Amino acid sequence: xxxxxDTHLLLWSLSQPSKxxxxxxxxxxxxxxYASAASIWEIxxxxxxxxxxxxxxxxxxxxxxxxxxxxxxxxxxxxxxxxLPLLHKDPFDRILVAQALVEPMILLTNDxxxxxxxxFVSLN
Numbered sequence: 001x002x003x004x005x006d007t008h009l010l011l012w013s014l015s016q017p018s019k020x021x022x023x024x025x026x027x028x029x030x031x032x033x034y035a036s037a038a039s040i041w042e043i044x045x046x047x048x049x050x051x052x053x054x055x056x057x058x059x060x061x062x063x064x065x066x067x068x069x070x071x072x073x074x075x076x077x078x079x080x081x082x083x084l085p086l087l088h089k090d091p092f093d094r095i096l097v098a099q100a101l102v103e104p105m106i107l108l109t110n111d112x113x114x115x116x117x118x119x120f121v122s123l124n
Contacts, residue, residue, distance in 0.1 A: 002105035003031040004071065006096055007039040009108050009124060011054055014062045024108060024124045026049075034071040036099055042092040076102050087116040088112050097121070 005013060005028075012019045013028065017087045020028070039061050046052035063070050073095060080098035081091075088094060088111070097117050100107035107114065 001027070001031045002034065002054055002103065003027060004034045004036060004096060004100050004103070004107050005039070005068070006107065006109040006111065006114075007036075007042050007092065008110050010035045010039050010068075011043070011059065013068075014059060014066055015054075021124050027106070027108065027122070033068045034068075034103075034105065035068050036071045036096055036098070037073050038095045040070075070100045071099060071103070073099070074102075084117065089112050 009020065013033075017025065038054050043054050043059055044056040045053060047054050047056060060070075064075065077095060077099045080102050081094050084094055084097060087095070093109075093114060096107055096109075097114060099105075099116060100120055101118075104120065107121045108124065109121060112123065114121045115123060
């Protein structure tokens, strides 16, 4: 099973794994886990604006040692966003949904609003 972590779960996985539910921890332990470059971009923007206390470089540097793989944003991912229904307006969440669809993989998230995109979205 291939899993894409949303930004929130990525941060928890790397710095506060006790906040993850037992079922998410089991999924992560049993899966090939990916973190999106879009999540690093989101962390960069939100930390610069003072909305998030996380260092994007430290997060990026922690991905591989955690056993996760970095997923680049491709043109196919970006184009797929235009095909998504407007269930969610956050551009970072929408690119994660598109990536999960294109690759394909399970998107692990805390965001209930993303469930409407399909059964590939799994909530924490």
